[in-house]
Amino acid sequence: MDGKTISAKGLDSRAINDAIREAGDCLLTDCLGQRFIGAGMNTEDITIEGIPGNALGAYCNGARITVHGSAQDAVGDTMNDGVIVVHGSIGDAAGYAMRGGKIFVRGNAGYRAGIHMKEYKEKVPLIVIGGCAGCFLGEYQAGGVIVVLGLDAAGPIVGDFPCTGMHGGKMFLRGSCAGITFPPQVTARTATAEDMASIRVPLEEFAALFGQNADELLASEFTVVTPDSRNPYQRMYVGN
């Protein structure tokens, strides 16, 4: 990658983001917990060494962010466009209210990944988690696609209470999901060839990023979870 190297040592969040905006594409080293890195950025290609703080790529609007270690809570909070790639694991509430763009994680995700993701027309956000996801995956999910691969998983690939309040979007979980209890308002079924075709491109992108075999992933059994109705709460308050 062409671009400048910025040492994050001694810089606070604002100073880091100012330096990134000035540099454009850059390598950020010595990161230690500074928040909001890449927030709202449009075109920058940012590579991060160290541990970025909470809300990495919040409101990201087209930038590309690559983290070689792990990231903390609220990765891609309210992200609108762009790509976030994390080679390690991520904390809780990744992709909170995300409405566009893509998040790829090689490791695990904490609690509440994809909470209240949404979509509108061509804006369909995507989260691909290579490892396992914690409890409350896709809580109140209203749109977008969440894929959990459970690579190297010893037990269930998602924690308890997945899809709580889910009322839109789609979830792809590798395996049969035996032993995982879903709430009554969603349907979990085995993925069809058509379903798999819809995640071919994302899985190829994941495989290219992390040195996996896309064909092997695509050949695995997947469970698809979707809400039973597009508007399950239509009679909760008023007829809408």
Added chain:
Amino acid sequence: MMKEGQLRIPSGCAIAAVIDRDGGRMPGSLVTEAMRPMHERSNGLGGGFAGYGIYPEYRDFYALHFFFENRDARKSCEASLKERFEIVQSELIPTRKIPTVTDEPVIWRYFVDPLKSCLAAEQVDEREFVVRTVMKINTENRGGYVFSSGKNMGAFKAVGYPEDVSEFYRLEEYEGYAWTAHGRYPTNTPGWWGGAHPFTLLDWSVVHNGEISSYDANRRWIEMFGYKCTLQTDTEVITYIMDYLLRRQGLTLEEAASVVAAPFWSKIDAMQDPKAAEKLRYLRTVFPSLLVTGPFSIVLGFDGGLMALNDRLKLRSMVVGEKGSRVYIASEEAAIRAMEPEAENIFAPVGGEPVIVTLNRKGGAD
């Protein structure tokens, strides 16, 4: 200005802790490093630390740390202290004047031994005797407040950012086998030194990130047993719950965790092991009012170890890592890396499942 206790205090906060399982001693400046990358989790209205194994020369005596409003308050409290304890050592806690920590009270410590005749007269054991004394002093409103009362451990807290509080108390001069730290973000409080974390009683100390919604239910129950919640902060009640369950009821740490962060009934019903399910049902039935709801991540410090615990919905973050004989706990991975850049086996504990770390051999801190 209103003091703590006259106003309800929700808080945000940062927590961190470290323990050396082999009992190796670390300066207080190590855990202070963890608080730097988490600076924004605090707002300067409270920072504090607890160190274990820091008073080996007085290991057999209770270390009472006091805030006094003035010298007269100290004289008055000391006179009544002498009626119940032999005072082995009495001194100012050394501090350093810095511009970021101001308006300090008189900060004093006593190393004391309960008078045997008083123990016999009250027919209680030593630890209960100390608890009763602390509760009495802290509710008497004589201008004295005990903020630490364990053996071979001590809490240090103030109004300020935690990094500054550490410098103020010269924590780099203390060495302990375990430390906990807290940065506070109270959102509608005047902020008083006593209201900073950790909250302690005997050797129990609690640092807490979160805002528990069961405070009043918990408080009403625990006050039936002689505890007095004087500060209206949720963390204080957690400390007393732990003392009640662990010391008075004799529960194990795992059992106490199953009381305050009880598994959902649906999880208990789905358990494969009927004996384990029966035990959890028993604990939930006997101690329903000690269920702590709302977001929390806490680290409980005690003689010989630490316990980290999240609320069962895991509404606050917490990460654990290790390197060699040391185990690190913090609200953020960056905080762990600030203490040990090469920390390994980083993981986020599942909500409601305690992480308990104890010394490999009891008394290893000698």
